[in-house]
Amino acid sequence: MQDHVNGEGRTPIEPSGxxxxxxxxxxxxxxxLLALxxxxxxxxxxxxxxxxxxWCAPMENMTEELEEGGQTTIYDNYxxxxxxxxxxxxxxSLIGTNLLRAYMHGFSIDYRLYKKVRLLQ
Structure with a gap:
């Protein structure tokens, strides 16, 4: 199911759960918050x-930085x-190395590296 919030653009919310x-x-x-x-x-x-x-003021700062930068998300290729x-x-074993980026409740890995790992398995 997909819902949209009106604004300057549309924000799709597509939960996988x-x-x-x-x-x-x-x-x-x-x-x-969504009840699924x-x-x-x-x-x-x-x-x-x-x-x-x-209680989550840092989130506001991150949003402002993204708006000011006008750039693609850092995690587009991850x-x-x-x-x-x-x-x-x-x-x-990659935890703590520069090959993984800690992000919220998990990690981001370069998509090219992910594809190589999948080929080796």
């Missing part, structure tokens, strides 16, 4: 809806992995 059952927008902020068919409760920050919650994903691919 199941169908959206309910949406909760945090009061006076751009934080959106699964146990996941994904959170999205949509600046067009409002500022970041007070694939995201959780620690469990890295364990399945036997790549936990």
């Amino acid at each position: 199941g169908k959206i059952n309910d949406i909760c927008v945090s009061k006076d902020s751009g934080l959106v 068919d699964s146990s996941q409760v994904p959170a999205y920050f949509i600046p067009d809806l409002g500022p970041s919650p007070k 694939k995201f992995f959780t620690r469990e994903d890295l364990e399945k691919l036997n790549l936990t």
